[in-house]
Amino acid sequence: MSDAILPLPLAGGGAGTSRSRRRFRMLPGFGLTMGYTLVYVSLIVLIPLSAAFLRSAELGPVKFWQVVSAPRVLASLRLSFGAALLAAAINGVFGFIIAWALTRQRFPGRRLFDAIIDLPFALPTAVAGIALTALYAPNGWIGQLLLPLGIRVAYTPLGIVVALAFVSLPFVVRTLQPVLGDLDREVERAAETLGASRFQSFIWVVLPSIWPTLLTGVALGFSRAVGEYGSVIFIAGNIPMVSEIAPLMIMTKLEQYQYAEATAIAVVMLLASFALMFGINGLQLWAQRRRRAR
Amino acid sequence: MRLCPERRAGVSPAAAALACLLGSALLGSALLGGALLGGCSKPAALSGAAPVTLLNVSYDPTRELYEAVNKAFAAEWLASTGEQVTINQSHGGSGKQARAIIDGLQADVATLALAYDIIELNKRAQLLPAGWAARLPDNSAPYTSTIVFLVRKGNPKNIRDWDDLVRPGVAVITPNPKSSGGARWNYLAAWAWALKQPGGNDASAKDFVHKLYRNVPVLDSGARGATVTFVDRGIGDVLLAWENEALLAKQQLGADKVDIVLPSLSILAEPPVAVVDQVVDRRGTRKQAEAYLKFLYTPQGQEIIARNFYRPRDPQVAARYTGQFPTLKLVTIDDTFGGWEKAQQTHFDDGGTFDQIYGQ
Numbered sequence: 001m002s003d004a005i006l007p008l009p010l011a012g013g014g015a016g017t018s019r020s021r022r023r024f025r026m027l028p029g030f031g032l033t034m035g036y037t038l039v040y041v042s043l044i045v046l047i048p049l050s051a052a053f054l055r056s057a058e059l060g061p062v063k064f065w066q067v068v069s070a071p072r073v074l075a076s077l078r079l080s081f082g083a084a085l086l087a088a089a090i091n092g093v094f095g096f097i098i099a100w101a102l103t104r105q106r107f108p109g110r111r112l113f114d115a116i117i118d119l120p121f122a123l124p125t126a127v128a129g130i131a132l133t134a135l136y137a138p139n140g141w142i143g144q145l146l147l148p149l150g151i152r153v154a155y156t157p158l159g160i161v162v163a164l165a166f167v168s169l170p171f172v173v174r175t176l177q178p179v180l181g182d183l184d185r186e187v188e189r190a191a192e193t194l195g196a197s198r199f200q201s202f203i204w205v206v207l208p209s210i211w212p213t214l215l216t217g218v219a220l221g222f223s224r225a226v227g228e229y230g231s232v233i234f235i236a237g238n239i240p241m242v243s244e245i246a247p248l249m250i251m252t253k254l255e256q257y258q259y260a261e262a263t264a265i266a267v268v269m270l271l272a273s274f275a276l277m278f279g280i281n282g283l284q285l286w287a288q289r290r291r292r293a294r
Numbered sequence: 295m296r297l298c299p300e301r302r303a304g305v306s307p308a309a310a311a312l313a314c315l316l317g318s319a320l321l322g323s324a325l326l327g328g329a330l331l332g333g334c335s336k337p338a339a340l341s342g343a344a345p346v347t348l349l350n351v352s353y354d355p356t357r358e359l360y361e362a363v364n365k366a367f368a369a370e371w372l373a374s375t376g377e378q379v380t381i382n383q384s385h386g387g388s389g390k391q392a393r394a395i396i397d398g399l400q401a402d403v404a405t406l407a408l409a410y411d412i413i414e415l416n417k418r419a420q421l422l423p424a425g426w427a428a429r430l431p432d433n434s435a436p437y438t439s440t441i442v443f444l445v446r447k448g449n450p451k452n453i454r455d456w457d458d459l460v461r462p463g464v465a466v467i468t469p470n471p472k473s474s475g476g477a478r479w480n481y482l483a484a485w486a487w488a489l490k491q492p493g494g495n496d497a498s499a500k501d502f503v504h505k506l507y508r509n510v511p512v513l514d515s516g517a518r519g520a521t522v523t524f525v526d527r528g529i530g531d532v533l534l535a536w537e538n539e540a541l542l543a544k545q546q547l548g549a550d551k552v553d554i555v556l557p558s559l560s561i562l563a564e565p566p567v568a569v570v571d572q573v574v575d576r577r578g579t580r581k582q583a584e585a586y587l588k589f590l591y592t593p594q595g596q597e598i599i600a601r602n603f604y605r606p607r608d609p610q611v612a613a614r615y616t617g618q619f620p621t622l623k624l625v626t627i628d629d630t631f632g633g634w635e636k637a638q639q640t641h642f643d644d645g646g647t648f649d650q651i652y653g654q
Contacts, residue, residue, distance in 0.1 A: 072652060139528035155512050155529065237512040238470065240652035251515075255389045255473045256644065257396070257418060 049270070055263040067264045072240050073249055077265075079157060080226055080246040081272060087164035088172075088222035092214060095172030095221070102173070103180040117173050120166055125230030132163055133235045155237030160245060163231040168221030175217030179210055208291060212284045219280040226273055345378040346582050351401035353388035353475050353565065354516035355539040359602040360405070366598055367589045371582070379582050387516035388475030395421065395570065402574050402583040405567040407475020407517075409433070409627075410634035412568050422571045435564035436590035437604035440624055441476075441483040443555040444524065444533040444540045451531045455558050456487040459532060460505040467530035468510055469520040471642055475565075476517035478642060480534040483561040485641070486625045490559060500647055507651045525552070536563070541603035541618070562624040 027033075056064060067073065101107075102114050120128065136143045136153035143154060153159045183206065191201040229247040237243040246269055253262035350360055364381040371379045384391065384399070388407035395401045396419045406412055412434075415421045427434045445453050451464055459466050469477040481503065488494055488502035512529055514520040517539055524533035525543055532555075535543070540554050567587050574580040589595045596608040600615045612619070631637040641647045 133527065137527040137529065154527065233515065238515070239511070239513055252470070252472050255387070255393055257393065257414070258644070 052263045052266050052270070055260055056267045058260045059264055064264050067261045068268045072244070073246075073265055075241045076244045076246040076249040077268065077272070079160070079244070080269070081276075083157060083160045083164055083245070084168075084222050084225035084228075087161050087168055087225050088218045090161070090165050091169050091172045091221050092218040095169055095217065096176060096214060098169075099173045099176035099180055103177055117170050119170075120168075121170050125167060125228065126234070128166055129163060129231030129234035132166060132231065133159070136162060136235065154235050155243065157236075157243050159235040159237070160232050160243065163235050164225035164228055167228050167231055168225040171221040171224055172214075172217035175220060176210065176213055179213040183209065212287050215280055215284050215287070219277055222280075223273060223277060226269070345380055346579060348379060348381045348402040348579055348583055348586060349384065349400055350381055350403050350405055350586075351384045351391050351395055351399060352405040353391060353407040354385055354518040355476070355521075355536055355542070356405065356565075357383065357385050357518075358542065359538070359599065359604060362598050362602060363590065363595065366594060367586055370589065370594070371585065377582075379586075381586065385518070387469070387473040389473050390515065395419075400573050400577065401570050402577065402579050403567060403569055403587055405565065407563075407565050408478060408634060409435075409564070409566050410478075410638050411475060412566055413634065415568075415570065419572075421573070422568055426568045427566065429569075430567065430587060431591060432607050433564060434566040434568055435607075436567060436587075436595070437565065437599045437606060439537045439563045439565065439604055440560045440622060441479050441534060441557075441563065442537045442540050442560065443557060444535050444543060445531065445553050445555050447551055447553055449553055449555065453532050453555055456484055456502075456506075459484070459534075460502065460509060464509055464532065465511050465530040466506060466509045466532055466534060467512060467514075467520050467524045468534040469517055470513040470515055471648055473515045474517055474520075476536050476539070477520075477534075478637075479536075479561055479563045481641065481648065482627065482631060482637060483557075483559075483625075484534075485647075486561055486630050487557065487559045489630065490625070500650075503647065504651050537605070537619075538603035545603075556620060556622055559623045559625065561630075562626045564627075 059067065068077075098117065102110060102117075133154050134140050136146075136159060138144065138147050138152065138154070140154070143152075146153060151158075153162055188201045188205055191205045192198065196204065227247060229245070229251070232245050233248055236245060236248070238248060246265060250262045250265050253259075253265065350364070352360055360381075360383050364383070368379050368381065371377060384394075384401070386394075388411050391399075392404070392406060392411035392414050395404055395415055404412055404415060409427065412422070412426060416424050416426065430436070443453060443459075445451070451458070451461075453459065453464065458464065468480045471477040471481045484503050484506055485499045488499035489496070491498070512520075512523050514523055517536060520533060521535065521539055521543055523529050525547060533540070533543075540552075544552055544554060567590065569580065569583045569587060571580075574583045590599065591607070593608060593611060596606040596611040600606045600611050600618070603618070605619050606612050606615070627634055627637060631640075639646065
């Protein structure tokens with residue numbers, strides 16, 4: 001097997017490779033890897049997705065529009081995207097603080113905390129949903145403390161945000177951690193020697209260099225949250241027009257054997273997510289360009 | 295092994311894709327071969343008949359019932375035929391379970407919450423013949439149940455009958471009738487009560503049911519989920535529940551937590567059972583599956599049914615449990631709603647009366 005890897009260092013330069021450079025691309029095995037990529041992406045992503053589009057096309061444009069513009073469907077889409085954005089934004093702030101503490105501070109139990117961050121990745125989401133519901137229900141540990149304050153979490157849209165924040169937290173933390181770790185502290189020190197306060201050096205030096213990464217983390221967290229079903233149905237209450245998420249709407253349609261209508265909602269979710277991710281990517285690109293231009 | 299990198303580098307993406315597909319196919323067949331070998335070696339290792347497994351796909355609250363039935367039937371089958379039979383159970387909202395069977399879940403028998411879901415198995419996938427209900431006694435429903443109210447101990451909100459459920463400030467827990475069979479019975483029972491009131495008609499019944507659902511704070515997807523919401527999470531003042539689910543909750547929680555309230559009128563729920571012909575014929579389990587369902591009608595089966603809080607059909611068994619199952623004024627789906635297909639179409643299909651509640 002090692003023979004196959006051999007050309008890699010050779011291709012990097014030196015007289016030995018100049019002879020075969022015309023036949024030899026800079027990246028060895030381009031055809032092979034590209035082929036694998038195409039097949040893999042097709043099998044896992046593109047074919048199932050195009051099946052969804054085809055299925056929803058059965059409806060015809062008029063029926064499609066009727067399905068996705070029904071008030072209940074619109075309400076569920078608004079809720080799903082709104083709650084996911086809110087959860088991702090909350091994680092943008094608190095996930096950042098956690099990542100900062102874990103990379104910059106040394107405290108006992110840091111590694112344990114670091115491992116705990118991954119729990120939402122590993123825990124079956126239904127378990128998370130049931131646990132959160134038990135905690136935040138009016139008779140739960142946290143719920144009964146909040147009830148006298150007039151705050152209800154379980155069985156309200158707020159509960160959905162809590163569940164989504166739970167499942168999407170590791171995406172923000174894990175995305176930020178390596179970048180925060182690589183951040184050159186000399187630059188901050190330099191800013192401080194030039195008279196910047198710690199706050200100023202954070203705002204003008206640290207934040208500009210990590211906020212594209214922060215955006216990536218938030219975008220990942222958002223995309224994880226928007227399609228979340230397992231944990232949410234337990235805590236949401238699932239009342240139409242109030243706390244019914246779009247994935248549940250899809251499930252309900254499926255349970256009534258309306259496959260085409262279910263996929264129509266899925267297609268709308270997909271397109272909306274895609275548009276949002278595209279926007280976030282654009283924002284990131286813009287931020288990076290602006291930084292380089294300085 | 296030498297992969298000849300110089301050649302490889304020039305391979306076109308399409309060719310590489312083909313190679314990859316071939317590789318996957320080879321890998322796949324190797325795995326399949328392994329599985330087949332594994333499958334073949336097993337029976338050889340066992341002496342005598344291979345154990346038979348059946349899958350019973352059922353609705354939400356029957357877990358305890360079928361655990362008891364399965365144990366008794368397996369013992370009985372072993373004694374009479376010498377064959378070991380293991381019955382696996384799957385539970386969930388009745389509509390969801392029916393869809394799973396239509397989508398290919400290999401259910402030998404379907405024991406669902408209402409006839410409509412088994413009708414769907416016939417209509418959508420022809421998994422069993424249209425005359426399935428006549429194959430077993432009592433319309434293929436070996437037990438019945440009804441819908442009752444479960445309230446907090448001492449009935450603090452003084453809930454006596456259906457009209458108490460629409461009072462402001464009363465929170466009612468019932469699952470979503472789109473996915474739960476029990477919820478459909480709940481819905482129709484409420485509708486039937488309103489219909490039978492003086493001056494009651496379809497419009498007044500619809501108005502009543504709408505008001506009732508305005509008092510529902512949580513819609514679970516199945517009956518068991520609703521019970522958990524009411525009992526464990528402490529949500530709501532009254533749970534509309536299967537009688538069996540209410541009796542079970544009371545037994546498991548102790549009588550000091552909840553009370554059962556019998557409304558002045560309810561509905562006769564007849565949860566049907568059926569052998570899924572296409573599955574048993576393919577798997578060769580027809581004999582066992584049919585015996586399993588017939589077992590439900592035997593005195594032993596009926597006794598287990600009554601002990602698990604379902605109303606037995608057998609009058610002798612029923613006579614022993616009159617204290618547990620008080621006489622109630624019950625309407626039937628056929629008399630009041632013109633059968634399941636009509637009820638489904640009017641109330642639960644898209645645009646039906648249930649959708650109209652949340653339609654605005």
